[in-house]
Amino acid sequence: VTAPWVAGVGPEHPFGVYNLPYGAAVLRGVPSLVVRIGDLALDLSAACAALRPDLAPLVAGPVLNPLLATGPETWRELRGAVRSWLVDEAHRPTIEPQLHPLDGLALRLPFAVGDYVDFYASEHHATNVGRLFRPDGDPLTPNWKHLPIGYHGRSGTIVVSPTEIVRPSGQVRATDTPTFGPSQRLDFEAEVGFVLGGATTSGVPVRLDQAREHIFGICLVNDWSARDIQAWETVPLGPFLGKSFATSVSPWVVPLDAFDDARVAPPARDVALLSYLDDETSEPWGLDIELCVEINGVQITRPPFSTMYWTAAQMLAHMTANGASVRPGDLFASGTVSGPSDDQLGCLLELTRGGSVPLRLADGGERSWLADGDEVVISGRVPATSGRPELALGEVRGRIRPAG
């Protein structure tokens, strides 16, 4: 267990030297990449310029994409270097002046998003939604246990926490003809996101055992959803404007290596998987991440990511099985994380049974759907066990502004 020389950041700190997430902030007026340690942001460009000029060009710009384009060897080299700077007193005179208090920094999206894919990987979520939308049919579609269902989302409207979200307007189904107006069924979705790196070749899939070469890090995602707009548009080609107005991500991308002690086996597979998805003998890709969602400061649910049926490695293998290439900066998200119990559901659609059972907030309020002014905060952590310290993923925050 290693402690940095940084004051107040012990070895058990959830943003200690076992975490070291990447972010971006405006430092001295310049958009810069940073690494978080405790409640401080290390100016990565300045530190590299002083101590590792060979790596400095990869982190000189406002986004991680040049670093993402390299690969796991370089990712590990940089991460090891940053850790050594923060632990080794000899580097303190050089590094300490490059630490900035996070308080007051404007955080930015640390990567330029290529393509954004959203999956649907929680069996509990898919089952609950299936029961609501198709009460007379099987809750899961016939394909659900054979492949991780997913679709492309809008990458241009991905915003960083705590960007405010304007309530979307759109067409919704009415008795005879549709009407247009502000969504009356605005929802959050608590998800985990995966930031990709390394180059792949068109026509060459990423195998399950190659996932580590392309998954750079993990963030939190709020896939805001206008359920009324979504319901009317979604057949036959899937979600579109019910999702595309905004998707929020946390400002910190935690390197995949930080989750080495959080790997757990995914749920048992009920049906045999085709070989490109069969993870029976692969390293475990389940992740023991606990999410927590608050509305206006009141905790409403704690979805456990370890219950997800499909893993990130399977999502990536599936997404590229047809030969589609991925690019540095591509993002994919898990889909709503819901556990088996009522206090583990990852969106209001499930928590309120389609809006029919309003959620009682501890402050006395009630919500079927999000109201203007509501602030949703999704946070995530790997809880401490005897073998590992707590690891924080930070939070993704967003407040609803009235429709324009």
Add this chain to the structure above:
Amino acid sequence: VTAPWVAGVGPEHPFGVYNLPYGAAVLRGVPSLVVRIGDLALDLSAACAALRPDLAPLVAGPVLNPLLATGPETWRELRGAVRSWLVDEAHRPTIEPQLHPLDGLALRLPFAVGDYVDFYASEHHATNVGRLFRPDGDPLTPNWKHLPIGYHGRSGTIVVSPTEIVRPSGQVRATDTPTFGPSQRLDFEAEVGFVLGGATTSGVPVRLDQAREHIFGICLVNDWSARDIQAWETVPLGPFLGKSFATSVSPWVVPLDAFDDARVAPPARDVALLSYLDDETSEPWGLDIELCVEINGVQITRPPFSTMYWTAAQMLAHMTANGASVRPGDLFASGTVSGPSDDQLGCLLELTRGGSVPLRLADGGERSWLADGDEVVISGRVPATSGRPELALGEVRGRIRPAG
């Protein structure tokens, strides 16, 4: 009617001074933007540096995006300047050395694609597909005449003609459990694409009457589709791997202004439209573009774009109605263009009735779906009338390579 001084390019040439599409090519080893005139490519960067240094920074790079980011005034200024250089003999000594024969040039994708949205805007196509997929129900879903159905595609796998296409592999439905292998139902889709420019603000939709401010130009699109992969994955969240392996675009982006004489009224609207889509009193956004599809040199269909129910202006208004912003370089496509008659259908799925009636090629061959080695060429033109010369859109070409 104006003739340039360029040899062999008369006033009626389909790539004459009324067209002037933008493209990109490697010139003297450097990726460069070009304008096509006849069968020559004008080095736009060199020409601007000499004659309009104020505009040169917008076209100095390998892609159009800085120019796209400006807006219609600058677009018109540059287009007017280029036309004047090609018509005015006084500029000939400066411009002629910057003209390169297209023959032998490697053409590149002239814009960095932001988000890619594919629509489903042909009533004939949607009806034909609905009859095949839902033989017992209404061919059109209840929402179809109220909004232009669309979904996000994968922008990272958009390739420029004549990039070869590797046959995708994927999961397909079998009797009991799915199987994995090369798609057996590979199809093309003949579409028209719209390249966007200008900046929009999150939360502020693009109104119908603002479409000209954001639609920079028009290209051709082949939305390759693996029908067997698509059929198994598509419920409940829409097309994904059946489309994401590759989408081909033509190398030439024809400026929207070139279509001023090709505007026609769209089909009569059967149902009243909500005001943000109601184009009864707006300028006509139907476009008299004739597509032509050849397989291995044999013409198989001639889809008329003028029959599309939804216009580009409506697609853009709808895509932003929820407040979603668009970025310079975003691309949206019309969806398969199919006309009312059997020789106007825009994909094999329709031409072969779901594969059940093979298409006879004039060379004696038969096709239910595309075979390895097949080359599909989609070309497009605005036919000449008494009031306008012919306008060519070039072609989008792609040959199928065997699965890897």
